[in-house]
Amino acid sequence: MLEVLNLRKAYGPHIVLHDVSLNLCPGTIHGLVGANGAGKTTLINCLYGLEDDFAGTIRDTAGPPVRTHCGLLPYEPYFYPRLTGREYLEFCLQARDRPVTDFSGWNQLLELPLDQYADEYSAGMRKKLALLALLVQQFNYLILDEPFNGLDLEANLLLKEILKRLRDRGTGILLTSHILGALTETCDEISVLIDGRVQRQYAAAEFNTLEADLLQRLHREKLGLLDGLV
Ligand SMILES: Nc1ncnc2c1ncn2[C@@H]1O[C@H](COP(=O)(O)OP(=O)(O)OP(=O)(O)O)[C@@H](O)[C@H]1O
Numbered sequence: 121m122l123e124v125l126n127l128r129k130a131y132g133p134h135i136v137l138h139d140v141s142l143n144l145c146p147g148t149i150h151g152l153v154g155a156n157g158a159g160k161t162t163l164i165n166c167l168y169g170l171e172d173d174f175a176g177t178i179r180d181t182a183g184p185p186v187r188t189h190c191g192l193l194p195y196e197p198y199f200y201p202r203l204t205g206r207e208y209l210e211f212c213l214q215a216r217d218r219p220v221t222d223f224s225g226w227n228q229l230l231e232l233p234l235d236q237y238a239d240e241y242s243a244g245m246r247k248k249l250a251l252l253a254l255l256v257q258q259f260n261y262l263i264l265d266e267p268f269n270g271l272d273l274e275a276n277l278l279l280k281e282i283l284k285r286l287r288d289r290g291t292g293i294l295l296t297s298h299i300l301g302a303l304t305e306t307c308d309e310i311s312v313l314i315d316g317r318v319q320r321q322y323a324a325a326e327f328n329t330l331e332a333d334l335l336q337r338l339h340r341e342k343l344g345l346l347d348g349l350v
Contacts, residue, residue: 151303153297154314
């Protein structure tokens with residue numbers, strides 16, 4: 121299990137995360153929802169070790185450093201110039217001392233032109249390539265920052281199915297999204313992050329109240345204004 125306990129992270133005087141605690145269990149899809157600037161990417165960066173100046177505990181309870189068995193899809197994947205999609209995948213595997221395998225099975229699903237330079241891909245293709253680099257590696261845990269953003273409808277549907285199958289195979293998946301439906305359709309539990317605090321965690325059986333709760337929590341005053349208008 122990946123455990124985040126009393127995580128506190130500040131940039132200078134600005135406290136971004138206040139005592140955040142959550143667990144990512146194997147075989148579970150855990151969604152993270154929150155407004156722009158709520159601290160989702162900061163939480164992910166701390167969890168994956170891209171930030172180290174924080175207080176609290178982050179650990180894989182099985183023992184090894186979190187990154188050993190965990191793959192990250194960053195919000196905006198970066199590709200070195202003049203590397204083809206195929207070379208990027210090979211680079212990702214070699215960087216982790218993994219054998220370079222045949223990508224054609226996974227790429228029959230995502231249909232990327234792997235012999236084209238990755239930095240010339242469209243935004244959606246870049247996201248697919250970064251996802252492909254995770255899928256070919258069989259991680260125990262995946263951390264996905266906005267995985268659905270930028271993908272076309274077909275790829276969105278496919279990705280939901282892939283995530284559910286990985287979950288059923290035992291992978292623990294933490295994902296962020298601003299698309300509530302994408303979260304409620306795929307997740308087993310959802311944490312709501314407001315102003316750097318986990319306000320509440322919802323189990324799947326409680327998802328039917330999530331949208332109404334978020335409207336109240338985020339827009340109580342605006343709902344009052346709306347009442348006067350419509
Ligand atoms: N490197 C940084 N230096 C200073 N402040 C930062 C840095 N990174 C993030 N922040 C601040 O931390 C807060 C949380 O940012 P973060 O990117 O984690 O939010 P988010 O929930 O992922 O937002 P979004 O939904 O827009 O992606 C914001 O106020 C942001 O300005």
